[in-house]
Amino acid sequence: MKHVKLKGAELLNNPKYNKDTAFSAAEREAFGLEGLVPPAIDTLERQLERVGHHLDAKSSDLEQYIYLMSLAGRNETLFYKTLMSDPARFVPIVYDPTVAYACLAFGHIFRHSSGMYLTRDMKERYLEVFRNWPVKDVRFICVSTGGRILGLGDIGANGMGIPIGKLQLYTACAAVPPESLLPVLLDIGTTNAPLRADPLYLGLRQPPPEDDEVDAIADAFVAAANEAFPGVCIHFEDWKGVDAMRLLDRYRDKILCYNDDIQGTASVVIAGLTTAMQIKREKLTDQRFLFLGAGSAGLGISNMIVSALVQQGLSEEEARERIWLMDSKGLIESGRQDINRWKRRFAHEAKASTSLLEVVKTFKPSVLIGVSTCGGLFTDEVIKEMARINQQPIIFPLSNPTERAECTPEAAYTHSGGRALYAAGVQFPDVELHGKRFHPSQANNFYIFPAVSLAVYATRPQRITDAMFIAAAAATADQVDQASRDKGMLYPLQANILETEVTTAVRVAEFIFEQGQASVERPVDIRAWIEGMLYSPEYRNLLD
Numbered sequence: 001m002k003h004v005k006l007k008g009a010e011l012l013n014n015p016k017y018n019k020d021t022a023f024s025a026a027e028r029e030a031f032g033l034e035g036l037v038p039p040a041i042d043t044l045e046r047q048l049e050r051v052g053h054h055l056d057a058k059s060s061d062l063e064q065y066i067y068l069m070s071l072a073g074r075n076e077t078l079f080y081k082t083l084m085s086d087p088a089r090f091v092p093i094v095y096d097p098t099v100a101y102a103c104l105a106f107g108h109i110f111r112h113s114s115g116m117y118l119t120r121d122m123k124e125r126y127l128e129v130f131r132n133w134p135v136k137d138v139r140f141i142c143v144s145t146g147g148r149i150l151g152l153g154d155i156g157a158n159g160m161g162i163p164i165g166k167l168q169l170y171t172a173c174a175a176v177p178p179e180s181l182l183p184v185l186l187d188i189g190t191t192n193a194p195l196r197a198d199p200l201y202l203g204l205r206q207p208p209p210e211d212d213e214v215d216a217i218a219d220a221f222v223a224a225a226n227e228a229f230p231g232v233c234i235h236f237e238d239w240k241g242v243d244a245m246r247l248l249d250r251y252r253d254k255i256l257c258y259n260d261d262i263q264g265t266a267s268v269v270i271a272g273l274t275t276a277m278q279i280k281r282e283k284l285t286d287q288r289f290l291f292l293g294a295g296s297a298g299l300g301i302s303n304m305i306v307s308a309l310v311q312q313g314l315s316e317e318e319a320r321e322r323i324w325l326m327d328s329k330g331l332i333e334s335g336r337q338d339i340n341r342w343k344r345r346f347a348h349e350a351k352a353s354t355s356l357l358e359v360v361k362t363f364k365p366s367v368l369i370g371v372s373t374c375g376g377l378f379t380d381e382v383i384k385e386m387a388r389i390n391q392q393p394i395i396f397p398l399s400n401p402t403e404r405a406e407c408t409p410e411a412a413y414t415h416s417g418g419r420a421l422y423a424a425g426v427q428f429p430d431v432e433l434h435g436k437r438f439h440p441s442q443a444n445n446f447y448i449f450p451a452v453s454l455a456v457y458a459t460r461p462q463r464i465t466d467a468m469f470i471a472a473a474a475a476t477a478d479q480v481d482q483a484s485r486d487k488g489m490l491y492p493l494q495a496n497i498l499e500t501e502v503t504t505a506v507r508v509a510e511f512i513f514e515q516g517q518a519s520v521e522r523p524v525d526i527r528a529w530i531e532g533m534l535y536s537p538e539y540r541n542l543l544d
């Protein structure tokens, strides 16, 4: 790589090119590395083995997270080699659920900076600040305000672990080249007073501004991002729910962007429901959906289910009638005066109720989805009632992290007599019940957003549509084989996540071409063309 101008310690300190003990003798000589690394020359595989020993010696998942983030900052190739060697093991460390505990402790465990921090007081200078980023061809920015991190609420700048982790999954799960990815924490302040008082907190110590100013900050951010990185896709993640919905409405028809909590989550739920319909031999149009939680995820899923049901022949009104939601104040019904415009679209003529059990009894849902941020709200009685009215109740407690799940798989299987089709936001271990083994599924948007992003990376559309996410859902469901379905598993195996997401990306790319939305020429063989773009965690010879 003749363009590598770095030498000696500077090269060792550059995570993109650093190979640590794997520099060859010729590279050591040519790049002034002699004496700076031990004499042994390792292969990447030998280094991976050493990383395995380091990780095994860590006493907790959070310690493993800290180690892996340090590795990412030192040697990017070895970091991705590690993640991609065993995604089912490492996704729960760099991402959900461990990233939740890392975010809570962010200022305390902070080692080195990664990505960019843009504050509200830089609003007039975002373009100038973006120019400090060393890479010019940024294709994706994942941006959070930290306003609603997983089910942890507003944790401000501590939320930076999420954009970092989401983008690491673009690469680990869909081989999107890491140099094209930029995590950003847009620091608008935080409502979290104890955090603002923590001496080790790293963000602005002020409450966030009113909505108008949030919008002005977002506008400035979006304009500067598009000017600094033409063609960039902005991935919004874990903003406060109403900010998320308002800003998606504001930008979805104007710029290349998506909101993962709204669209990615909806897509992964539709994928799981599609598989569930195959297992139950039923139609989606015959289901009744009840949501506990009516924020960005609950409303995002509801709206996309409406689109899917309309695609399958229902009118929009018929589709809405099949969807009921509850929020922190109870059932969303037409008598409520305190609901926002997004909830209003799902307000039906119904008796007011604050009891989930009562609503389950009256509405008789076949699908129960938890996106409430509150653990344990699907009580044993609620599960029993779902099992009384359904032969195979579909129960998706999606809130993260682990302790926020609305019910555990043990509870769902126990109180449904083993009949529930269950998926949670995190991967729970298998459950043994009366001598039978159950495999809980994981309904998490990481099955979707890396794949959709890879398709966007390849085809360069001007906009991202809900229809692309519906195509991703169908492609994901199509990859669940009969043996998995026989075990009640609703999603493809995580061990094959790269293969799965590349296949999903190919399907989404085909769809983008069919819709005439790509801005590149359609290749003859879309799969081969996409495979030619994939990142591979291997060292390159720096002397070539």
Ligand SMILES: NC(=O)C1=CN([C@@H]2O[C@H](COP(=O)(O)OP(=O)(O)OC[C@H]3O[C@@H](n4cnc5c(N)ncnc54)[C@H](OP(=O)(O)O)[C@@H]3O)[C@@H](O)[C@H]2O)C=CC1
Binding pocket: 148, 149, 150, 151, 152, 240, 241, 242, 260, 261, 265, 268, 292, 293, 294, 295, 296, 297, 298, 326, 327, 328, 329, 370, 371, 372, 373, 374, 377, 398, 399, 400, 401, 404, 424, 425, 426, 443, 444, 445, 446
């Ligand atoms: N598995 C996955 O892939 C994903 C999981 N999630 C998880 O879903 C959860 C919600 O995310 P999101 O929708 O973005 O968050 P929001 O903050 O936008 O929405 C939370 C919703 O839950 C409601 N709520 C809060 N407390 C209760 C309660 N006691 N009973 C009933 N409803 C309640 C809120 O009510 P109100 O409107 O009255 O405030 C609000 O409607 C999070 O835990 C997140 O981790 C999110 C995205 C993806």
Ligand SMILES: CC(=O)C(=O)O
Binding pocket: 096, 149, 150, 151, 238, 260, 261, 399, 400, 425, 444, 445
């Ligand atoms: C998974 C995810 O995006 C969330 O819990 O917010």
Ligand SMILES: [Mg+2]
Binding pocket: 150, 237, 238, 260, 261
């Ligand atoms: Mg999220």
